[in-house]
Amino acid sequence: xRLAFLxxxxxxxxERYNGAxxxxxxxxxxxxxxxxxxxxxxxxxxxxxxxxxxxxxxxDHTLGLPPFVLYRIFxxxxxxxxxxxxGLASRLEALWEVSWGQDWGLAMKDRFNVRYEEAxxxxxxxxxxxxxxxLDHGTSGSSGYRINVGGKILAYSGDTEATAPLDELVxxxxxxxxxxxxxxxxxxxxxxxxxxxxxxRHPKTRFMFNHLYxxxxxxxxxxxxxVEV
Ligand SMILES: [Zn+2]
Ligand SMILES: [Zn+2]
Numbered sequence: 574x575r576l577a578f579l580x581x582x583x584x585x586x587x588e589r590y591n592g593a594x595x596x597x598x599x600x601x602x603x604x605x606x607x608x609x610x611x612x613x614x615x616x617x618x619x620x621x622x623x624x625x626x627x628x629x630x631x632x633d634h635t636l637g638l639p640p641f642v643l644y645r646i647f648x649x650x651x652x653x654x655x656x657x658x659x660g661l662a663s664r665l666e667a668l669w670e671v672s673w674g675q676d677w678g679l680a681m682k683d684r685f686n687v688r689y690e691e692a693x694x695x696x697x698x699x700x701x702x703x704x705x706x707x708l709d710h711g712t713s714g715s716s717g718y719r720i721n722v723g724g725k726i727l728a729y730s731g732d733t734e735a736t737a738p739l740d741e742l743v744x745x746x747x748x749x750x751x752x753x754x755x756x757x758x759x760x761x762x763x764x765x766x767x768x769x770x771x772x773x774r775h776p777k778t779r780f781m782f783n784h785l786y787x788x789x790x791x792x793x794x795x796x797x798x799x800v801e802v
Contacts, residue, residue, distance in 0.1 A: 574596055576802060577595040577615040579608060580611065581783040583752075586786050587787065591634070595617045602626050603731060605632070609641060626703070626718050626720070657692060725802075728748070728750070728751070734763060735771060739751070749778050751771070752783060754786050
């Protein structure tokens with residue numbers, strides 16, 4: 574599979590853009606980065622994204638979406654499905670309305686070829702089978718995903734503490750894109766030390782750490798990095 578890391582930072586990172594990953598040019602995992610220019614730089618066609626998996630609604634994972642949605646309305650109106658936690662449709666429709674006010678309902682909403690699907694324990698979207706696992710993160714939690722990509726299992730955490738559900742998420746996965754926010758005490762997130770321990774507990778899984786606040790840890794990916802795995 575081909576992974577394009579459009580942004581790899583946490584919300585308050587001065588060094589990196591916020592999180593978003595494109596898988597095989599067809600699937601987007603979270604939408605925090607400046608999606609359109611970063612897709613362009615990574616050779617990704619913004620019109621070809623069929624499925625968007627959202628882990629939670631924090632701004633560093635969603636605020637790149639409004640201009641992307643505008644593109645999918647006025648430039649390339651192919652169908653697209655959003656998968657995410659409970660309340661997905663109302664949370665995203667509220668974001669589109671904040672972005673464009675009354676013009677959203679008047680001129681855009683009906684032209685957006687979208688389907689919203691609240692994440693099930695297991696399901697399929699755009700030909701991809703997935704499982705979702707509820708992870709511990711702040712008051713909202715986060716929906717982690719295990720997605721079958723061409724016979725390989727890709728685990729994606731979004732934001733999470735290093736608690737038992739995260740081990741369940743990455744167990745047996747071929748590739749795991751997991752947050753590692755910073756060293757020491759990182760409230761509601763995973764520390765670098767915990768990330769290294771997690772990797773040691775799952776030696777057959779290839780880990781790629783993102784959502785770094787500052788500095789780096791072994792296994793971290795970089796903004797605009799494209800990786801074949
Ligand atoms: Zn975050
Ligand atoms: Zn968060």
